[in-house]
Amino acid sequence: MQQIDLCADCAPTEEQFKQDPSTALGADWPKGWPKPSTIISAASGPTTYSILDLLKLMRKERAQRVQLDAGYPPKLVVKGKSHEIEGPAVDEESIEEMLRAVASTREMRAFRKTGAVDIVVPFEGLRFLVRAVRAFGECRVELQPITV
Numbered sequence: 001m002q003q004i005d006l007c008a009d010c011a012p013t014e015e016q017f018k019q020d021p022s023t024a025l026g027a028d029w030p031k032g033w034p035k036p037s038t039i040i041s042a043a044s045g046p047t048t049y050s051i052l053d054l055l056k057l058m059r060k061e062r063a064q065r066v067q068l069d070a071g072y073p074p075k076l077v078v079k080g081k082s083h084e085i086e087g088p089a090v091d092e093e094s095i096e097e098m099l100r101a102v103a104s105t106r107e108m109r110a111f112r113k114t115g116a117v118d119i120v121v122p123f124e125g126l127r128f129l130v131r132a133v134r135a136f137g138e139c140r141v142e143l144q145p146i147t148v
Contacts, residue, residue, distance in 0.1 A: 049074060049090060051098045051130060054143060055123045070095060070139040092139045099132055099141070120146065 054066050054074065067075045070092045074085045100108060102121050111117040115134040120127055127146040
């Protein structure tokens with residue numbers, strides 16, 4: 001997995017990051033990628049990611065998938081290589097909040113009951129599979145395009 005490392009001198013403080021997440025990588029952020037502030041939405045509680053914005057990033061970068069694991073920042077898989085998106089780690093509460101934005105009540109009920117759900121999300125003329133699994137104390141969401 002590749003990650004863009006921050007030098008100790010240029011890393012933002014936690015307070016600076018909360019005010020402007022785009023400072024996380026500064027000039028080292030990959031050209032053409034949206035800054036974290038465009039894929040992170042400030043909710044009434046902890047900072048969360050938006051599934052629709054992650055789908056937009058995935059489509060723009062022609063990524064095979066996005067992985068969200070509770071306790072870790074999201075990963076974008078492009079050409080078989082995993083790239084960690086700098087920003088806060090996702091937690092289980094954030095994952096449920098993201099799912100609620102794209103899932104029906106029935107799908108959310110199934111996720112809570114069985115610990116797994118597949119949701120097909122139409123987005124900008126394409127369809128994406130949002131797969132969420134909660135098992136063995138772990139919670140994961142994967143987003144991937146549906147190809148025909």
